[in-house]
Amino acid sequence: MSSHQGNLKIYNSLSGQKEKFEPIQTGFVGMYVCGPTLYSEPHMGNMRTFINFDMIFRYLLQLDYNVKYVRNITDAGHITNSAGDEVDSIGKAAKSEKMQSLEIVYKYNVKFQELQRIYNLLPPSIEPTATGHIQEQIEHIEKIIENGFAYVVNGSVYFDVKKYSEKFEYGILSGRKVDELAEETRTLNAQGEKRFFADFALWKKANPEDMQIWRSPWGNGNPGWHIECTAMSTKYLGNHFDIHGGGMDLKFPHHEDEIAQNCGSLGCTPAKYWMHANMLNVNGQKMSKSLGNFFLPKEIVEGTTALFDKPYSPNVIRFFMMQAHYRSNLDFTQDALNAAEKGFSRLSDALQLIDKLTVSPTSSFDVKDLITSFYSAMDDDFNAPILIANLFEAAKRINLINDGKDTITKEDLSSLSAEMKRFLQDVLGIEIGVTNSDSKLAPVMDLVIDLRQQARDNKDWTTSDKIRDGLATAGIVIKDTKDGTSWS
RNA sequence: GGUCUCGUGGCCGAGCGGUUAGGCACCGGUCUGCAAAACCGUCUACUCCGGUUCGAAUCCGGACGAGACCUCCA
Numbered sequence: 001m002s003s004h005q006g007n008l009k010i011y012n013s014l015s016g017q018k019e020k021f022e023p024i025q026t027g028f029v030g031m032y033v034c035g036p037t038l039y040s041e042p043h044m045g046n047m048r049t050f051i052n053f054d055m056i057f058r059y060l061l062q063l064d065y066n067v068k069y070v071r072n073i074t075d076a077g078h079i080t081n082s083a084g085d086e087v088d089s090i091g092k093a094a095k096s097e098k099m100q101s102l103e104i105v106y107k108y109n110v111k112f113q114e115l116q117r118i119y120n121l122l123p124p125s126i127e128p129t130a131t132g133h134i135q136e137q138i139e140h141i142e143k144i145i146e147n148g149f150a151y152v153v154n155g156s157v158y159f160d161v162k163k164y165s166e167k168f169e170y171g172i173l174s175g176r177k178v179d180e181l182a183e184e185t186r187t188l189n190a191q192g193e194k195r196f197f198a199d200f201a202l203w204k205k206a207n208p209e210d211m212q213i214w215r216s217p218w219g220n221g222n223p224g225w226h227i228e229c230t231a232m233s234t235k236y237l238g239n240h241f242d243i244h245g246g247g248m249d250l251k252f253p254h255h256e257d258e259i260a261q262n263c264g265s266l267g268c269t270p271a272k273y274w275m276h277a278n279m280l281n282v283n284g285q286k287m288s289k290s291l292g293n294f295f296l297p298k299e300i301v302e303g304t305t306a307l308f309d310k311p312y313s314p315n316v317i318r319f320f321m322m323q324a325h326y327r328s329n330l331d332f333t334q335d336a337l338n339a340a341e342k343g344f345s346r347l348s349d350a351l352q353l354i355d356k357l358t359v360s361p362t363s364s365f366d367v368k369d370l371i372t373s374f375y376s377a378m379d380d381d382f383n384a385p386i387l388i389a390n391l392f393e394a395a396k397r398i399n400l401i402n403d404g405k406d407t408i409t410k411e412d413l414s415s416l417s418a419e420m421k422r423f424l425q426d427v428l429g430i431e432i433g434v435t436n437s438d439s440k441l442a443p444v445m446d447l448v449i450d451l452r453q454q455a456r457d458n459k460d461w462t463t464s465d466k467i468r469d470g471l472a473t474a475g476i477v478i479k480d481t482k483d484g485t486s487w488s
Numbered sequence: 489g490g491u492c493u494c495g496u497g498g499c500c501g502a503g504c505g506g507u508u509a510g511g512c513a514c515c516g517g518u519c520u521g522c523a524a525a526a527c528c529g530u531c532u533a534c535u536c537c538g539g540u541u542c543g544a545a546u547c548c549g550g551a552c553g554a555g556a557c558c559u560c561c562a
């Protein structure tokens with residue numbers, strides 16, 4: 001379906017506008033997304049970002065682009081905030097769990113990979129690690145120093161924001177102005193070794209108690225927080241690539257500093273389009289441990305979080321997330337989740353009905369138009385909520401055809417079926433499928449349903465109701481339809 | 489304090505100058521031995537106050553409210 005290429009519009013955080021998507025190299029898309037820091041198990045908010053970019057990746061693939069999707073893994077513990085303070089989250093976790101840094105990273109990486117399977121994320125083309133690219137990071141830092149945008153102090157290297165601002169514009173992504181930054185900051189940052197408070201660390205001299213230490217031209221130390229992304233994105237995608245994504249909270253300072261590093265080292269901004277996925281709220285507030293509304297992606301699937309009184313399948317969670325635009329906030333509440341669960345089953349019921357429909361010589365509605373609406377929804381900055389609304393429109397048509405109130409031709413039916421499945425499964429990443437696949441239970445249920453049907457034929461309502469109620473107590477729901485009885 | 493988002497019907501959530509978004513719930517109907525389920529239909533909202541316009545949820549100004557970032561964060 002490469003004919004659909006060329007209509008895509010993407011909201012570019014850099015310009016604050018929707019722009020026509022024109023890849024740097026025709027037919028090829030390079031995309032870099034900031035991945036997790038593996039000092040703990042990724043939480044639901046992390047997952048939303050990754051699920052959103054998975055959807056974006058999937059749609060680009062459906063558009064027949066040759067996509068190289070790079071998502072890093074931050075496994076170097078020693079990072080610093082923009083004030084230059086050390087914030088060694090992996091090291092901290094290692095100490096508290098009495099493990100080595102690499103053990104911590106490995107432990108949580110296994111969990112992260114498992115979550116990707118559970119939530120049906122397509123594996124990225126490459127998942128590079130920060131520790132695997134120390135040499136590249138050092139080389140970038142050397143170049144930045146060479147270009148005069150960084151300075152060395154006592155074994156540490158800092159990015160010189162003031163010097164940089166003379167030639168480039170610091171703050172183009174986040175809309176911040178260098179000379180205003182000082183007053184903006186709530187509390188005055190300690191400057192320490194830095195010449196200017198907005199300077200940030202590219203390399204930090206090691207502490208003796210650090211768990212991970214690397215050699216560098218400036219002595220033993222650790223890379224700063226932002227340089228890993230510059231090293232890995234440019235190594236695999238080139239100096240200037242198509243899309244750079246991440247969570248909204250990374251816009252400043254992380255992405256801003258990445259731009260500065262890229263310009264400072266290579267003379268150009270890293271990405272043509274910057275995309276930012278929005279945060280996840282739980283019961284109206286940002287999810288956080290201190291607010292008590294924190295839960296893990298696995299807990300909601302297993303029903304082990306106290307926040308919700310029942311488990312939800314990963315498909316329902318994905319569907320729920322896809323009903324909100326990736327740039328909007330999304331609030332997780334019990335009611336909203338229940339609503340999504342019902343809506344999802346309505347849609348998947350229709351999908352399962354579609355191949356059983358009878359065809360007619362003519363179609364009573366414009367099927368092509370309906371299919372086009374799927375593409376135009378996604379072309380408009382990946383508007384999955386609109387896509388889902390259009391899929392529901394299609395579901396209604398399927399039901400009407402089933403009721404004999406609408407008609408469809410054989411050709412129209414097969415393309416509608418293929419496109420609906422393409423968008424729901426391949427683009428949104430939601431699996432529709434048989435639920436009652438318990439092989440041992442199935443023949444027993446067939447028997448029970450058969451016995452009940454006999455009772456019903458004999459108008460023995462006492463027996464048939466006893467069976468129905470008994471099954472309900474066991475958690476099995478009987479559904480009487482005109483085509484017979486089913487259960488789930 | 490600074491920068492920036494956002495306030496949509498009972499709930500979630502699109503739209504962003506003129507059309508019913510959609511889902512869930514409610515209500516009505518079809519189906520059913522009765523139910524449940526399923527399906528169809530109905531329900532027409534945009535925080536407030538000004539302004540621009542033939543026309544505003546949609547643009548501009550203000551008020552109030554919520555959130556994000558400025559410190560680790562997806």
